[in-house]
Amino acid sequence: MGADVRITAEPIDNGRCKFLVSESVHAGGVRRFASPDEARGSPLAEAIFAIPGADVSEVIVSGNLVTVVKRSPAPWPAVGKAVGQAIRAALAGGHPTVASKPAAAGSATADDALYERVADLFDSQVNPMVARHGGRVELIDVQDAVVMVRMAGGCQGCGMADVTLRQGIEAMLQQHVPEVKGIVDITDHTAGSNPYFAAAKK
Amino acid sequence: MRLLLLLPTVTYRTVAFVEAARRLGVDVTVASERPSTFERANPSGLVTLDFADPAHAAAQARTFADTHPLHGIVAVDDDTAVVAAAIAQELGLRGNPVAAAAAARDKHQQRQLLAAAGVAVPRFELRTIAADPERLAHGASYPCVLKPLRLSASRGVIRADTPKAFVAAFERLKRILENAGCEMRDAGDAGQHASHIPHPASRSLLVEEFVPGREVAVEGLVTQGALQVLAIFDKPDPLDGPFFEETIYVTPSRLARTAQQEIAACAQAAVHALGLREGPIHAEVRHNDRGAWLIELAARPIGGRCSGALRFESRDAGGRMRDASLEEIVIRHALGMEVPALEREQQASGVMMIPVPGPGVLREVRGVDAAQAVPLVEEVVITMHHGQMLVPWPEGSRYPGFIFARGETPEAVEAALRAAHARLEFVTEPAD
Numbered sequence: 001m002g003a004d005v006r007i008t009a010e011p012i013d014n015g016r017c018k019f020l021v022s023e024s025v026h027a028g029g030v031r032r033f034a035s036p037d038e039a040r041g042s043p044l045a046e047a048i049f050a051i052p053g054a055d056v057s058e059v060i061v062s063g064n065l066v067t068v069v070k071r072s073p074a075p076w077p078a079v080g081k082a083v084g085q086a087i088r089a090a091l092a093g094g095h096p097t098v099a100s101k102p103a104a105a106g107s108a109t110a111d112d113a114l115y116e117r118v119a120d121l122f123d124s125q126v127n128p129m130v131a132r133h134g135g136r137v138e139l140i141d142v143q144d145a146v147v148m149v150r151m152a153g154g155c156q157g158c159g160m161a162d163v164t165l166r167q168g169i170e171a172m173l174q175q176h177v178p179e180v181k182g183i184v185d186i187t188d189h190t191a192g193s194n195p196y197f198a199a200a201k202k
Numbered sequence: 203m204r205l206l207l208l209l210p211t212v213t214y215r216t217v218a219f220v221e222a223a224r225r226l227g228v229d230v231t232v233a234s235e236r237p238s239t240f241e242r243a244n245p246s247g248l249v250t251l252d253f254a255d256p257a258h259a260a261a262q263a264r265t266f267a268d269t270h271p272l273h274g275i276v277a278v279d280d281d282t283a284v285v286a287a288a289i290a291q292e293l294g295l296r297g298n299p300v301a302a303a304a305a306a307r308d309k310h311q312q313r314q315l316l317a318a319a320g321v322a323v324p325r326f327e328l329r330t331i332a333a334d335p336e337r338l339a340h341g342a343s344y345p346c347v348l349k350p351l352r353l354s355a356s357r358g359v360i361r362a363d364t365p366k367a368f369v370a371a372f373e374r375l376k377r378i379l380e381n382a383g384c385e386m387r388d389a390g391d392a393g394q395h396a397s398h399i400p401h402p403a404s405r406s407l408l409v410e411e412f413v414p415g416r417e418v419a420v421e422g423l424v425t426q427g428a429l430q431v432l433a434i435f436d437k438p439d440p441l442d443g444p445f446f447e448e449t450i451y452v453t454p455s456r457l458a459r460t461a462q463q464e465i466a467a468c469a470q471a472a473v474h475a476l477g478l479r480e481g482p483i484h485a486e487v488r489h490n491d492r493g494a495w496l497i498e499l500a501a502r503p504i505g506g507r508c509s510g511a512l513r514f515e516s517r518d519a520g521g522r523m524r525d526a527s528l529e530e531i532v533i534r535h536a537l538g539m540e541v542p543a544l545e546r547e548q549q550a551s552g553v554m555m556i557p558v559p560g561p562g563v564l565r566e567v568r569g570v571d572a573a574q575a576v577p578l579v580e581e582v583v584i585t586m587h588h589g590q591m592l593v594p595w596p597e598g599s600r601y602p603g604f605i606f607a608r609g610e611t612p613e614a615v616e617a618a619l620r621a622a623h624a625r626l627e628f629v630t631e632p633a634d
Binding site: 006007008009010011012013014015073075076077125129130132133157159160161162163164166167168169171172175190192193194195197198 | 209211212213214216217218220221222224225230232234236238239240243244247248513524525527570571574578579580581582583584587588589590608
């Protein structure tokens with residue numbers, strides 16, 4: 001394991017990049033790490049936070065997707081190669097790449113309460129709205145008051161998915177669950193096969 | 203501070219502009235021609251405007267701004283540039299005169315204004331698709347180029363070297379225009395039913411002189427009519443036809459400094475001739491031993507994902523270097539925010555619009571990882587989805603993806619782009 005792992009970088013902007021890995025990195029749901037302290041005990045997250053000069057501020061691991069947020073202006077090619085090495089090393093290490101989510105306590109309890117409220121909002125309002133365009137938004141997790149979602153159906157790969165995320169879902173969260181601090185889309189949009197709006201112009 | 207961002211639902215530019223606005227901390231209202239399902243839930247953040255009718259869109263924007271004051275407006279393509287101009291005029295925002303934006307969108311109007319102002323442009327004649335092509339062919343000079351008045355991405359642009367080739371090109375462009383007629387819309391067509399009625403522009407075409415030479419793309423920002431060139435991209439693959447699908451853009455330009463100065467002066471003259479006053483421009487300019495020739499100028503930023511090849515450096519108030527994207531600069535300008543010193547990064551940079559490999563239904567793209575692994579390559583983005591139709595030029599206008607690279611020299615960047623492209627394999631099936 002490790003040497004044959006294929007990793008594709010998909011920068012969102014100079015601060016955030018998704019890394020699509022050809023095999024599962026973490027099968028136990030979503031883990032989000034917002035500091036090196038939180039990453040302790042999770043080899044992959046520790047290694048990514050330790051990348052010199054990257055000033056990584058956040059690592060999110062879910063299934064075969066690793067999302068990295070950095071503060072440094074360093075371009076993704078340099079940082080991305082180090083992230084790729086960290087992923088390969090973690091997969092080859094023979095141990096879980098990230099530790100399981102700790103038992104509910106403190107902020108985790110608050111996250112659980114937020115999860116319920118966000119899930120209610122998704123069920124009652126968000127998903128009925130995106131369903132009109134054949135879409136679906138799955139609530140993956142809430143960690144440290146940050147909501148993680150995955151888009152599917154007409155939303156996956158849709159040219160307006162970011163508008164739906166920012167102007168739709170995030171705005172509704174701010175209105176109905178103001179304790180939420182942010183939202184992260186962990187969708188592999190390149191795999192969308194039936195987007196509602198497909199970009200068509202040069 | 204609230205920005206009105208005009209995003210057609212087919213644009214590639216959504217993420218770049220929405221995220222740039224977020225980074226700048228400005229409130230955004232996204233306007234599209236089709237309603238978002240969240241519009242009622244977020245009435246200040248989403249609005250539907252009639253992009254087919256700029257005057258109507260301006261009235262709609264006025265109503266919207268009565269309850270949600272707007273401080274700037276940004277358009278991302280040729281059509282919304284005209285809508286943005288109408289709204290800017292209605293609301294007193296920074297923008298271009300409507301006539302200038304409309305002239306920039308229409309290739310014939312543009313040619314007329316540029317020629318009248320003495321800007322070097324190819325000799326041109328307006329023809330209708332009802333004309334007899336055999337007769338036109340005998341009266342034409344060769345080589346010539348037949349092109350539609352409005353379609354983007356060089357769709358429908360065909361070179362003809364002989365009368366026989368002219369007739370074939372004419373018939374082919376006529377079919378493209380008939381198919382595309384309903385995509386060209388604007389005021390005066392028929393309001394909300396405009397999309398069912400072919401636009402007059404779809405019944406006309408330009409026949410113009412083919413101008414040999416090296417072609418470049420100019421990216422610039424206009425402030426009070428003065429053009430600041432942000433980047434000149436070389437196009438190292440000759441665009442000699444018969445079709446004009448773009449491939450590689452690399453900056454900085456390897457042309458001589460004097461040639462670059464002539465190109466910049468030509469673009470500035472075109473901006474002046476069209477009457478553009480504010481905002482981004484994207485121009486295609488050819489250069490040969492007779493100087494710089496304006497091929498086209500659009501009142502919008504570079505299209506597709508290509509802006510990813512541009513990165514600007516500036517110092518913040520604390521003296522720290524920070525990156526700025528083209529979209530951030532465009533938004534800052536639109537809102538009247540301070541625009542930091544516009545120095546493109548030190549590295550050479552380039553993008554390849556991946557050529558359409560042939561007609562068919564896309565089933566798989568192989569070699570993306572191998573392409574990504576080529577030194578200097580930053581990103582390989584496949585924007586077409588499996589199951590979508592690949593349509594070659596001149597009928598097509600959609601690239602299957604983009605490759606980005608950065609390096610010490612333009613030569614190294616160009617080589618990296620070609621090496622990465624060589625590793626890609628597109629698996630297609632014939633269309634039904």
